[in-house]
Amino acid sequence: MFMSQTFRRIHLPVAPKCNIQCNYCSRKFDCMNENRSGVTSKVLTPSQALYYLEQALAIYPDITVVGITGPGDPFANPDETMETLRLVRAKYPEMLLCVATNGLELLPYIDELAQLQVSHVTITINSIDPKIGEEIYSWVRYNKKMYRNVDAAKLLIKNQLESLKRLKTLGINTRVNVIIIPEVNDTHVIAVASKVAELGTDILNYVPFFNTKEIVFENLKEPSAEMVQEIRDATSRLLPQMKCSARCQADAIGILSEINTDAMTQKLAPAALPKKAVECQPYIAVSSTEGVMINQHLGEAERFLIFGMNETGKCILIGARKAPRAGGGEQRWKELAKTLKDCCTILVSGAGNSPKKVLNSHGIEVLVLEGVIKEIVSGIFSGQDLKELINRSPLYSSGSSCNGTGKKCG
Ligand code: SF4
Structure with missing residues (x-):
């Protein structure tokens, strides 16, 4: 089960860099795959993140979920991400842990995620066809090499699908986010849903493309509510879907779609850090x-x-x-x-x-x-x-x- 609508959760912003460029993302802000648009989270070291979590628990003792969702990609910053998860696990053995990623560099870390009892992993998969993928991604950087065009999309898709398989082999709950982008992948997302359902994905979350300035897709329209609903209806028999497409931010605290309180925002101010x-x-x-x-x-x-x-x-x-x-x-x-x-x-x-x-x-x-x-x-x-x-x-x-x-x- 994915828990953000019912459980109080906190996101720890320890991962600043990204390893791909999605054409719907402006890197001035947090990763658009999981986070609220137009928000820039502060970046913490793993020990600052642990301290921040302690402060948050003093205000919200009912926090039961700790997630890492950015502000870049968690596995473009694997040292910081894994170290934070280890520190949290060592101190809070009962805490539910989750991560959200584009999936490019997830695979080598899945076994340790399982050892750390990370229970939920989200991967954003917008295409399973490299021809469509090359329209969505400008580049992918992998093992210190830049990939572009169809090669970039091919590599990303391969790593995403292999990661999904491995996660399911190890019994980790998986969610797939799909950004619906009109004229780019709106007629393709059904194929994405079928593929990820076949690989055992637990839940699907459609996220409507959000238009903002200074992105490659700035001239594209956002999908209408009807388009999103039609896609949901067409794929509802394949696998369970999240009903809410609200997004949060990489340093969010609360129930999904709640905005951080002033008290918590102050805890993130440089002077308040440990x-x-x-x-x-x-x-x-x-x-x-x-x-x-x-x-x-x-x-x-x-x-x-x-x-x-x-x-x-x-x-x-x-x-x-x-x-x-x-x-x-x-x-x-x-x-x-x-x-x-x-x-x-x-x-x-x-x-x-x-x-x-x-x-x-x-x-x-x-x-x-x-x-x-x-x-x-x-x-x-x-x-x-x-x-x-x-x-x-x-x-x-x-x-x-x-x-x-x-x-x-x-
Ligand atoms: S993975 Fe996230 S941070 Fe990276 S380019 Fe895509 S939306 Fe932006």
Whole structure:
């Protein structure tokens, strides 16, 4: 069952980038596939998102669903998305988790989504015919390569359908969103509905195309209510459909179509974001070769510098802690989690996936970036927008996060 109409949910806006360009989307705003048009959500780090969730739960203790829907695509930002899901799962074992994606880069993460008991995944599929798809998408970026025209659509459709199959194999509830775009896919959506029904999709959601300025489709008309109803009627026997096409935003809180309250909007203001992620984890650990720059890979660190804040709000060095010896696989990272159990975040210049998973499961965020320690640590403590810190640190890596051989993280 898809729950947004009955359960109180919160969206955590941790995924700024996108890996495709839909011709109905202006990237000035949140992803149009799932979110309310014309809204721009702030972007949070995973630990800020966890803090934001804690604040939201204090106001709305009945939040039972946590979702990641953007503001870009969750799996164009897989590190941030997966880390947030792990942190939320570690702290709130009962919470229902969901994600919404264009499906291009979902497949490699589905097994871990199942392990994390992510119960609901939405994929937006507007076409199963590459000839129609090439009219809808300007480009697709995959494995660092740009695809255009029919090749782009072919790749996207293939990955979407494979992901759907895998999700169903693992028993995850799936919703397919289809944007109805007159003169482009309005006569094709029935074929899309048949295909996704055949693959076991649990529910279908038609979303009428919303026209806005500065998009490739700005001269297209929005579909009439009659067109949407006719399409719904023609496909109602194939699979269940959502009756409501209301959309929310990437940092939404509430029941579907509710707008964020002022109280919650204030919680997202930079000044309100965490000076420390949680009370019992007041410190930030840093991996550095000389103590000035964040410039060392997690797996190479022999010691971590520990920073905190004094009473006047100034960032201070608390001390240094020895890292567990290299080797020992997962055990090494469990020991590190113990050593740094009072740290909310570790700042490193690189990290492999397996240590990140272990540390996240102990409620510790791993941020991969390079820059001057004092600037970045102070920025995080003072609740600065991560985007500003990233812009100041050109070497920030929000994506693959590890270009090493993997040996460092053994
Ligand atoms: S997937 Fe979402 S964010 Fe990306 S281009 Fe399409 S609508 Fe925009």
